[in-house]
Amino acid sequence: MDEELKFIIDSAEESMEKAISHLERQLANIRAGKASPSMVQGVMVEYYGSNTPLNQVGNVNTPDARTISIQPFERSLIPEIVKAIQAANLGFNPMNNSDSVIINVPPLTEERRKELAKQAKAEAEDAKVGVRNDRKSANNDIKKADVSEDEKKNAEVDIQKLTDKHIAKIESILEVKEKEIMTV
Incomplete structure (x- = not known):
């Protein structure tokens, strides 16, 4: 694979990882009933x-x-x-x-739990948007790259695989947090 394309893919993956670590920090601030x-x-x-x-x-x-x-x-x-x-x-x-x-720390009411779950979902959605924006900017960089069309297509497929992997990771992180919030 071309050096330029490898750099684009690596930097996209790094940006996606940052979106996930930001999500984890945001979710840590959402209280789930236990004192922390x-x-x-x-x-x-x-x-x-x-x-x-x-x-x-x-x-x-x-x-x-x-x-x-x-x-x-x-x-x-x-x-x-x-x-x-x-x-x-x-x-x-x-x-x-x-x-x-x-x-x-008072126990959470059912209504408050639902509110916090909604807040966690919103944070996860923001992280997904960040990952998708990283995909879009990487694809734009790939289109500008001075390589063959086949290499561009292969790089776009790689970027899509990265995106799918990170979106799935965000989903699993959210699932764990929602379970934690809703557990009495």
């Missing part, structure tokens, strides 16, 4: 005049499936952490027990 440190990942705490990520001012743990525990590195930060979690509007009610901050 990633649920408070975006919380910023006022620390000596600057906003600092929560995981840099304390240890975030999940002692069980319904609890998130935050052990600050400095006890004086506890009120700031509580304030930051409330300000983040995550729907949690943090409790201060003088050593740490405890968050009880």
